[in-house]
Amino acid sequence: MWKARLSELEFDEKELLGVVDAFDSQWITAGPRTEAFEKAFAERTGATDAVAVTNGTAALFLGLKALDIGPGDEVLCPSLTFVATAAAVVQCGGTPVFVDICSLENPTMDPEDAERKITPRTKAILPVHYAGIPANLDQLAVLACTRGLALIEDAAHAPGASFAGRSCGTWGSAGCFSFFGNKNMTTAEGGMITTCDPEVAKRLRLLRSHGMTVTSWDRDKGRPAHYDVLEIGYNFRFDDIRAAIGLVQLAKLEAMNQRRAELVQRYNDRFSESGLDLILPFASIPEAKRPSYHIYPVVFPTMEERNKIGDLLQKDGIQTSLHYSPVHWFTAFRKVVPGLCLPVTESFASRELTLPLYPSLSEAQVDTIVSTVVHCYENSGSLK
Numbered sequence: 001m002w003k004a005r006l007s008e009l010e011f012d013e014k015e016l017l018g019v020v021d022a023f024d025s026q027w028i029t030a031g032p033r034t035e036a037f038e039k040a041f042a043e044r045t046g047a048t049d050a051v052a053v054t055n056g057t058a059a060l061f062l063g064l065k066a067l068d069i070g071p072g073d074e075v076l077c078p079s080l081t082f083v084a085t086a087a088a089v090v091q092c093g094g095t096p097v098f099v100d101i102c103s104l105e106n107p108t109m110d111p112e113d114a115e116r117k118i119t120p121r122t123k124a125i126l127p128v129h130y131a132g133i134p135a136n137l138d139q140l141a142v143l144a145c146t147r148g149l150a151l152i153e154d155a156a157h158a159p160g161a162s163f164a165g166r167s168c169g170t171w172g173s174a175g176c177f178s179f180f181g182n183k184n185m186t187t188a189e190g191g192m193i194t195t196c197d198p199e200v201a202k203r204l205r206l207l208r209s210h211g212m213t214v215t216s217w218d219r220d221k222g223r224p225a226h227y228d229v230l231e232i233g234y235n236f237r238f239d240d241i242r243a244a245i246g247l248v249q250l251a252k253l254e255a256m257n258q259r260r261a262e263l264v265q266r267y268n269d270r271f272s273e274s275g276l277d278l279i280l281p282f283a284s285i286p287e288a289k290r291p292s293y294h295i296y297p298v299v300f301p302t303m304e305e306r307n308k309i310g311d312l313l314q315k316d317g318i319q320t321s322l323h324y325s326p327v328h329w330f331t332a333f334r335k336v337v338p339g340l341c342l343p344v345t346e347s348f349a350s351r352e353l354t355l356p357l358y359p360s361l362s363e364a365q366v367d368t369i370v371s372t373v374v375h376c377y378e379n380s381g382s383l384k
Contacts, residue, residue, distance in 0.1 A: 003317035004356040004365045007182040010249075010256055018244035025240070029216060030209075033243035038192070040250055044160075045167040047175070047194035049201035052238035052246075053208055056156045056178025059191035060088035060126075062236060063174035066193075066203045067150045069094045069123055076117055077126040077154075078109045079326040080345045085128055085154050086327045090336075097122070098328050100342040102136070104299050105284045107348050111139035115147075124150040129158035129168050131323070132184070132292030133281065137163045137171045144172065152176065155194075157294035159184050160257045164288045169194040174204075179242075184257060184292050185249035187242035207233045259359040260293035266363055267296055267355070270370040276377055277301050295323055296357040303350040310353050312376040318369055321354040 022028055034052055042050035053059050069075060071093035077085050079098040086096040100113045109127040125144050127135035135153075144151040151172025155161070158168040159177055169175020179190035195201050209215055211233030214224070268283045279299035285291060300306040310320050326349050327333050328340045355369055 001317065002319050004319065004361065004369055005358075006319040006321050006354065006356050008358045008360055009181065009186065010252065010359050011245075014248045015245050018248050019241055022240045022244040028241050029239050030237045030243075031216075031240045033240035033247065034238050037238075037243040037246045037250070040247060041177075041192055042194065044250060044253070045169050045175070045194050047167075047170050048196045048198065049194070049204075051193045051195075051201060051204040051208060052243065053191045053193065053236040054238065055189045056176060056180060056191040057084040057088060058234075058236040059176035059178065059193045060084060060152075060154060061091055062204055062207055062234070063152050063176045063193050064088055064092045064094070064124070064126075065207055066200050067124065067152065067173055069150075072121060073123040074119060074121040075124045075126050075152075076109075076114050076122060078128050078130070078345070079328045079340075079342055080107055080130060080324055080349060081128045081154065081327060082156070082324060083327050083330065085126065086333065089126070094123070095121075095336065096327070096333075098326075098337060098340060098342060098345075100344045101130075101348060103344060104279045104348050104351075105281055106133070106136075107131070107281055107297070107352075108133055108135035109140065110344070111136055111143055114140065115143055118147055118149070122147070122149060124152055125172075126152050126154055128154040128156075129161055129292075131281065131297055132157045132161050132294035133285065134158065134161050134163040134168050134289045134291065137166075137168075138288075141171050156180075156183065158292050160253050161292035162290045168292075170196060173197055173200055179246060179249075184260070184294055185246070185253050187246045187249065190238060190242050190246065206230060208236045209233060210235060256359045257292050260357060261291075263357060263359075263361055263363075263366055264293050264296060266366045267357075267370065270367060271298070271373075274370060274374050276374065293357065295321075296355045297323060297352050298355060299348060300351045300353065306351050306353050309373060309376050312379075313369075313372060316372055318372060319356060322349070322352060323354045325349060 073094040153175040155169040156178035175194040177192040179187040214227035
């Protein structure tokens, strides 16, 4: 039995009622609730369009496809991310070019390293808002614009996050979100692509459903049954059951993110009081960045200390994780980037531990988690 799980679902009777209403409507595939969810999400982010898809990986893949990323193209992306970021590039036929992070305090794409790695084959920049911390979008947007590159945001961790007052997911040609079960808002599985380009939105909707000009919901609304297939597409359609959950979760998002922010502040305060020699990325966020506080990463002085503390926490009933093993370390990618070294990414990844963070986590649980870390340090003689 866990004293504190890494994440928890924040569901109540509202999500259940939404699902029941969807069943009662007799329309459970992509239909009116999906349309309502897309409209509400677009309004929440300030995008002109939002296109719901089956999951966050599909969002990345379609976002790249809609911008014609294909064989021979290079896409700059971090290695400190879930594998789907780079895999989507490969699945489009492109080549991921891994960029280092800024620092241990700012584990997002380094714009200077990104610029160094631009070649004549580079077609897009794909930053990740790691942990819900916005990447340096001002610099990356200028870099993309001046070098004629597409900017596509992996905003899987960042619903509700913003940079300089502008929502993450709206700085480039497309923003890709995930609604997996551990995300700030969830539909169990699901994803969303935001864009302010109507042509990109049109192509996304086409590719999402087999390249067809008319959908089942269009026909149910009275449009002619005849349709054309304009290009070979995919079946990445969303459904109204998950859309019903998404509408409720979206309405809760601001309050849930605010609660996450409060818990992060408590973590930061307690760790600061402890005297432990730790790096806390959320303790040094610039004013322009408004995070969504997806996960709570802590960077230890050494990998050995990280591993030991992580094992002790697990034994004491506190669930932890690692975010992430760098993608270029994985067997499937070593042949793509043989011998690659990203020193800051590798230092961060070998020393990072993710602690529990979710809205229903209590202050008392945070205090227990921090005191357990301190106790583990004291027993190991690593207290500063």
